[in-house]
Amino acid sequence: MADTKTKEKKEGTRGGGKAELDGFSRDMLHWFLKQMLLYRRFEEKAEEAYAIGKIGGFCHLHIGQEAVAQGVVGPLRPDDYVVTSYRDHTQALAKGVDPGPVMAELYGKKGGSVGGKGGSMHIFGVDVGFMGGHGIVGGQIPLATGIGWAIQYRESDQICVCFLGDAAVNQGAFLESLNMAAVWKLPVIYVVENNEYGMGTAFKRVSALPVVDRAKGTGVPGHAVDGQDVMATWTLIERLASEVRKGGGPQYVDARTYRFRGHSMSDPVSGTYRSKKEVEEKKEEADPITILRDRLFEAKLLKQEELEEMDQAVRVIVDEAAKFADDSPLPTADDLYTHTYKEINEHGRLFLDGRDR
Amino acid sequence: MATITYREALNQALAEEMERDDSVFLMGEEVAEYDGAYKVSKGLLDQFGDRRVVDSPISELGFAGLGVGAAMVGLRPVIEFMTFNFSFLALDQVINSAAKMYYMSDGQVHLPMVFRGPTGAALQLSAQHSQACQTWYLHAPGVKLVTPATPADAKGLLKAAIRDEDPVAVMEGELLYNLKGEVPDPEDGDFVIPLGLAEVKREGGDVSIITSGAMVHMALMAAGNLEKDGIDAEVLDLRSLRPLDVDAILATVQKTNRVVVLEEGWPYAGVGAQIAATIQEEAFDDLDAPVLRVTQADVPMPYAKNLEQMAKPSADRVVQACKKVLYTD
Ligand SMILES: Cc1ncc(C[n+]2csc(CCOP(=O)(O)OP(=O)(O)O)c2C)c(N)n1
Ligand SMILES: [Mg+2]
Numbered sequence: 001m002a003d004t005k006t007k008e009k010k011e012g013t014r015g016g017g018k019a020e021l022d023g024f025s026r027d028m029l030h031w032f033l034k035q036m037l038l039y040r041r042f043e044e045k046a047e048e049a050y051a052i053g054k055i056g057g058f059c060h061l062h063i064g065q066e067a068v069a070q071g072v073v074g075p076l077r078p079d080d081y082v083v084t085s086y087r088d089h090t091q092a093l094a095k096g097v098d099p100g101p102v103m104a105e106l107y108g109k110k111g112g113s114v115g116g117k118g119g120s121m122h123i124f125g126v127d128v129g130f131m132g133g134h135g136i137v138g139g140q141i142p143l144a145t146g147i148g149w150a151i152q153y154r155e156s157d158q159i160c161v162c163f164l165g166d167a168a169v170n171q172g173a174f175l176e177s178l179n180m181a182a183v184w185k186l187p188v189i190y191v192v193e194n195n196e197y198g199m200g201t202a203f204k205r206v207s208a209l210p211v212v213d214r215a216k217g218t219g220v221p222g223h224a225v226d227g228q229d230v231m232a233t234w235t236l237i238e239r240l241a242s243e244v245r246k247g248g249g250p251q252y253v254d255a256r257t258y259r260f261r262g263h264s265m266s267d268p269v270s271g272t273y274r275s276k277k278e279v280e281e282k283k284e285e286a287d288p289i290t291i292l293r294d295r296l297f298e299a300k301l302l303k304q305e306e307l308e309e310m311d312q313a314v315r316v317i318v319d320e321a322a323k324f325a326d327d328s329p330l331p332t333a334d335d336l337y338t339h340t341y342k343e344i345n346e347h348g349r350l351f352l353d354g355r356d357r
Numbered sequence: 358m359a360t361i362t363y364r365e366a367l368n369q370a371l372a373e374e375m376e377r378d379d380s381v382f383l384m385g386e387e388v389a390e391y392d393g394a395y396k397v398s399k400g401l402l403d404q405f406g407d408r409r410v411v412d413s414p415i416s417e418l419g420f421a422g423l424g425v426g427a428a429m430v431g432l433r434p435v436i437e438f439m440t441f442n443f444s445f446l447a448l449d450q451v452i453n454s455a456a457k458m459y460y461m462s463d464g465q466v467h468l469p470m471v472f473r474g475p476t477g478a479a480l481q482l483s484a485q486h487s488q489a490c491q492t493w494y495l496h497a498p499g500v501k502l503v504t505p506a507t508p509a510d511a512k513g514l515l516k517a518a519i520r521d522e523d524p525v526a527v528m529e530g531e532l533l534y535n536l537k538g539e540v541p542d543p544e545d546g547d548f549v550i551p552l553g554l555a556e557v558k559r560e561g562g563d564v565s566i567i568t569s570g571a572m573v574h575m576a577l578m579a580a581g582n583l584e585k586d587g588i589d590a591e592v593l594d595l596r597s598l599r600p601l602d603v604d605a606i607l608a609t610v611q612k613t614n615r616v617v618v619l620e621e622g623w624p625y626a627g628v629g630a631q632i633a634a635t636i637q638e639e640a641f642d643d644l645d646a647p648v649l650r651v652t653q654a655d656v657p658m659p660y661a662k663n664l665e666q667m668a669k670p671s672a673d674r675v676v677q678a679c680k681k682v683l684y685t686d
Contacts, residue, residue: 056480135485201390336667337654
């Protein structure tokens, strides 16, 4: 299953050993590359499965944005929390949800991370601090704030990361949440995956100020980072996480990235809202995996064979995940009503469709 | 008559009303440059420009409220929700502002506006994206609601909604946009269907299936299946849920004496509950059997295809319910 070494590679250690490139060890950098390859191959497999009808509904791929998942989730502790939107597969993997159950969830199988009830948009892995993919734009922002509240209430030193899309900063919940987080100094890092578009609407067309400036006026400090550069993203988040953990209050990050696919599997990659040329150029110049790979080649920290081995290894993981998903049974009629209520009360009727009559 | 899609019918209604009245404008997510998430507003940006066809940020509470404000001073906004699921963010403005403004201003401010978009479950979109939103809008007096099932109804009802002097929610079927049907040609005059008129979509004498919106098609399918068993079902399409055509409901009850209400959403406090109450209050003596409801299972919508099918109402369940009220099962 996934190499989720986040646990061992603790904050500040950068993988131990000799710092060979911008303070990162060779092992660490190889791990970054391998994880990002895993995310990419996982999403490509999902894309394939969607095309042949094994996955249905909305399926939002993260292809092009892998460095944000790795650079943001990587520096966290296993007991930290992550909460995100519907574009949630790779962040779940990054936080340590096994690829098999994530794929099985996309397939709507019993072995899925939520038993086939949620699908692509609602992956959960509460045992590893992955508090869900949420489908309503901006809906997760107050949730992250509440998780931060609970951490502080319990006087714990955990933190919570909230991923949101650029378009989500235009929801009222964003402003309300950041203000509360700032007033109460909650341990939350709000990370905007700024891929420049909300579906087919360019952020700039419907927003007066750039993403990075949108926390101004709430009291939450804002930062911008090249979200295609995993090392830069990791470095920033590692520093912010340690400040937040010490009680420094919330932080806000504009991680500049780009989505290489359509908004979801049902939408075109390009069209009136962005040109094919723009997408091709971004893929050419700003692919987070190519960027890291080339830097490693240049620094002589990676050989072609090593890269191929890595890619082979993650393909095996992804194939196993797909097999797990294929082999997993469908949920059954018995599952339809489970988990509607945690507590089935002794008196009265909870379901009003005649079922327990 | 031309045969056009439900989507095209809505598009024609918008274009004709915008052409007729400069105070009508369309605002919502992706409505302009992207032609609408479901392509309902295709071409309207080119035709009317960005003063009247406006892409909003993803700020449902904000732009729904903006619509209310604009209507307060005389514009006729058409506010599109990409789907009504997302209108829950805007419900404060719908319920606390739109529904109550005329009353609490003692008639000084009225709101000639439309909230529109798809509602109901599509395919495998799971809990947060698949729900019938009618009840949320029906509960509060002050808002009207229509749920067109065919291209002709879509056109006629949307035009009536835009011309109505109160807030009207037009809930379209997410799976109906490609449905084709005959719609009167624009050259043959203004085609408007007044709010509050149900329509018998299939005549029958044995049992009445009362329904609306996308469920009309399921009811017709069930009626077709019942026919094979020699049962002649009537399908009453309410079309408008508020104003509710109680006369048409009572007429079909008097005709068949047996009723099944089919609705897409959950049972509790749903449309079927209201109809059953109305029937027992006003036509109790005409009933030969209790009114039965076919609804979504009383759970959030699951993702897995097989679970989703179990959760949704089905033609089979309608057939069973009809046989039950006929005591033939
Ligand atoms: C409240 C709400 N409105 C509209 C939608 C439909 N919708 C889903 S994703 C999306 C765009 C969001 O863009 P962004 O926040 O930038 O995230 P990205 O998809 O780019 O990751 C829209 C409009 C929704 N899910 N929720
Ligand atoms: Mg975006």
